[in-house]
Amino acid sequence: VADLLAAAKGNLLTPPVLFFLLGTLAALFRSDLALPEALGKAISLYLMMSIGFSGGAELAHQGAGSAVLWAMLTALVLSAGMPWIAYPILRLLVQLQRVDCAAIAAHYGSVSVVTFAAASALLTASGHTYEGYLAVMLALMETPAILSGLLLANRLSGKAADPGNSAEASRRSETGALLRETLLSGSVLLLLGSFAIGWLTGAPGKEVVAPFLVIPFKGVLCLFLLDMGLLAGRRLESVRQVGVRLAAFGIAMPLIGATIGLGIGLLLGLSVGGCLLLMVLAGSSSYIVVPAAMRVALPKANPALYVTVSLAVTFPFNLLVGIPIYLWLAETAVSRLRG
């Protein structure tokens, strides 16, 4: 437990976490501090490019084996499966409407790129390495959860259809277009593409782009987390409106997800670093790709619920408390099981 406290303190007193807290405070005090919208989007693309490329270069260094295929398959199943675990919890314990439960559940199958980035920054700072293909798992886990969310909301079956309603018909054709768009969404494409480029060009390629893609990563992450702190802080007031039960779900679900992630990580034989990142993937929730998709496909679901719980509860929880706990659990489990 002393280790855990030390790890928690070590995680809290790092520039990325402190910049996040600075942003949160600025929002709470209603400061006029703000990042231009376009910059926030650009930085999130940068983070994906850097994570993808570094993962690919790492895989080129470690060598690709059948483990990569298993990891990819696991990622797809995990992303599609998590909403089916989240949904009954939401339905029975949080007791929200069916469509809201489905929309929120979809968020928890998907992932948060920034949480992954923060965890990988902590890993490199503490001397851990991780399997490069975790970056591919990140990419593959972004969208299958959307499909599960729509299935849970009955959006894909014929039951909810009302043939006489043309708005309903246009929305259904829109759902098909949405699925095509999100399955190849810009972030998935950029992550996979950067990974492929990193893998193909390997160490020489990394040397060329490191001054832009690798070395500034942590500083850029701080800037992005400042922005995330502002966004989360602005939504803190809404946490009271979504209710204690949903807020509790926003903390319990990452713990459930991380536990599942740890189990799977151990089965896949991942390193401590790999286990931590898989725990973060299974325990984090989306606040970019999935909310945008849910707003289009499930307009009756309340966005105040799913954006707030994902952005203002689960994201800060993972960043501040979750990651050091997960790292401690991963270290303990790996050292106990593998001596």
Added chain:
Amino acid sequence: MQLYPKKRVDIVAETALQSRICRALEAAGAKGYTVSPASGNGARGMRQGDGVVEASGNVLITTVVNTAVLPAVLSAIQALLEDYAGALWVSDAFVVRDEHF
């Protein structure tokens, strides 16, 4: 200079609706439209984009159409706005190049 009377339709809506509204406008007979980012206050309270969280953004879509296609445009957009934050208003406009509208 000769001016031609038209109807101008302004639509403020969630970013999530943007592509559907633009497609509906074209299908209803509008020959063009202008899209700009938007934020402001209305029936659903203060609405401003969150940058990275695209789901909370808004757009202002403006189109200028012939009076004859106005009913088709209005009914198409009205159907789309159901369940979403959005507002729509119509005003008179005058254009110089009649053949563009």
